[in-house]
Amino acid sequence: MSEKPQVRRKRGERASGSRGGESKVITLKVVAEHLGLSPATVSLVLNRSPAAGSIPAETQERVFAAASELNYRPNYMARSLRSRRSFSVGVLVPEISEPYAGEVMSGIERRLLETGYHYLVASHRRSNASVLHEYLDLMRDRAVEGMIVVGGELHEHPSMPAVVVSGHVPLEGVTNVVIDHDRAAAFMLGHLRELGHERIAFFKGQPSSADTQDRWRAIAAAAGELGLTLDPRLVVQLSGEPTLATFAPADGYEEGYTFARTLLDRGAEFTALFSWDDVAAMGAIRAFLDVGLRVPGDVSVVGFDDIQSAAYYNPTLTTVRQPLRRMGELAVEILLRKVSGDGGDGAAEAFVTVEPELIVRGSTGPAPSGSR
Amino acid sequence: MSEKPQVRRKRGERASGSRGGESKVITLKVVAEHLGLSPATVSLVLNRSPAAGSIPAETQERVFAAASELNYRPNYMARSLRSRRSFSVGVLVPEISEPYAGEVMSGIERRLLETGYHYLVASHRRSNASVLHEYLDLMRDRAVEGMIVVGGELHEHPSMPAVVVSGHVPLEGVTNVVIDHDRAAAFMLGHLRELGHERIAFFKGQPSSADTQDRWRAIAAAAGELGLTLDPRLVVQLSGEPTLATFAPADGYEEGYTFARTLLDRGAEFTALFSWDDVAAMGAIRAFLDVGLRVPGDVSVVGFDDIQSAAYYNPTLTTVRQPLRRMGELAVEILLRKVSGDGGDGAAEAFVTVEPELIVRGSTGPAPSGSR
DNA sequence: TGCGTGGAGTAAATCGACTTGCTAAATCGT
DNA sequence: ACGATTTAGCAAGTCGATTTACTCCACGCA
Numbered sequence: 001m002s003e004k005p006q007v008r009r010k011r012g013e014r015a016s017g018s019r020g021g022e023s024k025v026i027t028l029k030v031v032a033e034h035l036g037l038s039p040a041t042v043s044l045v046l047n048r049s050p051a052a053g054s055i056p057a058e059t060q061e062r063v064f065a066a067a068s069e070l071n072y073r074p075n076y077m078a079r080s081l082r083s084r085r086s087f088s089v090g091v092l093v094p095e096i097s098e099p100y101a102g103e104v105m106s107g108i109e110r111r112l113l114e115t116g117y118h119y120l121v122a123s124h125r126r127s128n129a130s131v132l133h134e135y136l137d138l139m140r141d142r143a144v145e146g147m148i149v150v151g152g153e154l155h156e157h158p159s160m161p162a163v164v165v166s167g168h169v170p171l172e173g174v175t176n177v178v179i180d181h182d183r184a185a186a187f188m189l190g191h192l193r194e195l196g197h198e199r200i201a202f203f204k205g206q207p208s209s210a211d212t213q214d215r216w217r218a219i220a221a222a223a224g225e226l227g228l229t230l231d232p233r234l235v236v237q238l239s240g241e242p243t244l245a246t247f248a249p250a251d252g253y254e255e256g257y258t259f260a261r262t263l264l265d266r267g268a269e270f271t272a273l274f275s276w277d278d279v280a281a282m283g284a285i286r287a288f289l290d291v292g293l294r295v296p297g298d299v300s301v302v303g304f305d306d307i308q309s310a311a312y313y314n315p316t317l318t319t320v321r322q323p324l325r326r327m328g329e330l331a332v333e334i335l336l337r338k339v340s341g342d343g344g345d346g347a348a349e350a351f352v353t354v355e356p357e358l359i360v361r362g363s364t365g366p367a368p369s370g371s372r
Numbered sequence: 373m374s375e376k377p378q379v380r381r382k383r384g385e386r387a388s389g390s391r392g393g394e395s396k397v398i399t400l401k402v403v404a405e406h407l408g409l410s411p412a413t414v415s416l417v418l419n420r421s422p423a424a425g426s427i428p429a430e431t432q433e434r435v436f437a438a439a440s441e442l443n444y445r446p447n448y449m450a451r452s453l454r455s456r457r458s459f460s461v462g463v464l465v466p467e468i469s470e471p472y473a474g475e476v477m478s479g480i481e482r483r484l485l486e487t488g489y490h491y492l493v494a495s496h497r498r499s500n501a502s503v504l505h506e507y508l509d510l511m512r513d514r515a516v517e518g519m520i521v522v523g524g525e526l527h528e529h530p531s532m533p534a535v536v537v538s539g540h541v542p543l544e545g546v547t548n549v550v551i552d553h554d555r556a557a558a559f560m561l562g563h564l565r566e567l568g569h570e571r572i573a574f575f576k577g578q579p580s581s582a583d584t585q586d587r588w589r590a591i592a593a594a595a596g597e598l599g600l601t602l603d604p605r606l607v608v609q610l611s612g613e614p615t616l617a618t619f620a621p622a623d624g625y626e627e628g629y630t631f632a633r634t635l636l637d638r639g640a641e642f643t644a645l646f647s648w649d650d651v652a653a654m655g656a657i658r659a660f661l662d663v664g665l666r667v668p669g670d671v672s673v674v675g676f677d678d679i680q681s682a683a684y685y686n687p688t689l690t691t692v693r694q695p696l697r698r699m700g701e702l703a704v705e706i707l708l709r710k711v712s713g714d715g716g717d718g719a720a721e722a723f724v725t726v727e728p729e730l731i732v733r734g735s736t737g738p739a740p741s742g743s744r
Numbered sequence: 745t746g747c748g749t750g751g752a753g754t755a756a757a758t759c760g761a762c763t764t765g766c767t768a769a770a771t772c773g774t
Numbered sequence: 775a776c777g778a779t780t781t782a783g784c785a786a787g788t789c790g791a792t793t794t795a796c797t798c799c800a801c802g803c804a
Binding site: 073076081086099103106109113122253282285309311313316 | 446452467471485492510655681684686
């Protein structure tokens, strides 16, 4: 934390905008001349550099006073060019408008800004690995000090520190923040099992989503444990591609809707759906309701994530909560430790696991006794 | 557009990561030495500077080939320091995790990235004007070339080009992208009126939301036009502040929920609610359902924005569509014209208006004949 | 007297790319 | 054949801050 940008703005007065005087740009040199000191001295003092130890307190105060009075603001580019620090990181999310990404970014933002960092964002739209790495290059060209990749997978050692949220590939220098999928699957299948559900349908994640494989493995394992069989006819894989010829970005709700219809069309019976995420779950519920099924009367639906709207949907959505904001914060904390070379406390681990939570709400109920 | 960063990355090969050779950093000078030319010449050529006119095509090709071969990537800081261009803009949204912000940013991102720009984001959380201007300063310190402020209001002339989405204060150099609230209000009240609703409740926006005043004015006008009276007991103003002692950011769903209860508690009859936005509408519907009211059987509810989930909610949400993505794109287009000094086509206007659209779905129906 | 030591700063070299104003050689015009 | 262009390219200064390696002076003290 000793590394945040040094000269903080002082409140109350702003730039040259407030008063009319269209003064010149205030550079270090201007401040120095104003004080009759050299730029070097002023820089040393303002940065509280250890080398400023020999400068008397009185002089230091004069420097601070002048900087404040002239409203000196260090030139970001110059400072960064010299010191090779940009105080910014890059964030790659699947799609900025998705609730999932929004909540993770909310956590990221909070932690970053309070540390004096800023961030650049781009949506990778679940593209293939090469596009993802292209974005990485773009960000590196922008001199970011590190990357947070959300919901995508790195396949090549990145040229800077990186944290992957929901990533599963161990790469040197990369930490993955992951949820404990075994517990998540056990929670949810246990819950459905208790309610008497035997025939459970599944939405598998997009092939390019980093969580997909691990979650599916965990589901299969938990199902085995519980003596449930997975019927391939009851498993559909979301594509992540726009399903309609719209120019809108891939719409998770619509995908849920469409694939729920697919599921129904296949004709295999099921009494519950374990969706890939809350968004697809809502789309699916909409589809079930549209064909006259009751939720949870005829079909129970469970989501994943617990996005904000899950508690307000109708029916309220039973789901596995991922601490998304926390995961964002965690990603930042780990990344900044990597960046500052402070190896301690998770900064070097390949995986950091967070715990899911079972949130039982209104979209799950006892399995219907009749057939479906 | 002639101003986008010049040397584009070439695909197929990436940095030094692919092959083992941990080569030095490739600077202009290195490329120049490699070619036996001076850095000046290489710079001229790579930037397609007009001054490079005298350099023979053959040499130019050698330069490009070498840059590509060595995978030269210009140092962003150095370039920006010298040319005083950062190719980045700042974006200030109410809260990055809200669907409204997400959709606007999605439009912003698309347009910006395709132009070679990047952006920094921060959430102003509907704070007061001084906090907002503080964020502006922060971004300016980061050398952004312009600002897009979403759902907040500038009260002081910013020190750089700016576009305000849903802003209503005319300021020199600032363009506001606004929706035609008169049409929006007329659409929606007309729709409710046709369905026989006379007693309509309203959620007013947060006092700090830029749209609040204008929308309310339009609603009052449209109501007058239609011979509807606005009962103050049926108007509640959202606060934008966290309503519970949680550490979570302000939650619009919860606000809608809470204030719907407030409305019910007041005891004044109403058959329809015109919500401030879709999120609050969903919260309100949840509240109505929780106390046993049917939507739209007992109460019709209309939202505003048409966020993605509106079509998948249950009931599907009748709403006034704001072209949020388009507004984001528009904001970028205007801002970049301002930045490039090209005054044409809206870049200098104080207001640019977009049209709302009435989306009738399942949450509105005929007013009940009995009383409520 | 002469040497060392600490105090108070400073000069100047970066960081890497851009850009203005040249120069040296080749070619042209008459 | 000789000045006038054109061609091809370079040197060096900038952008603004950081940082290392000094300098200069006063004082202590042996």
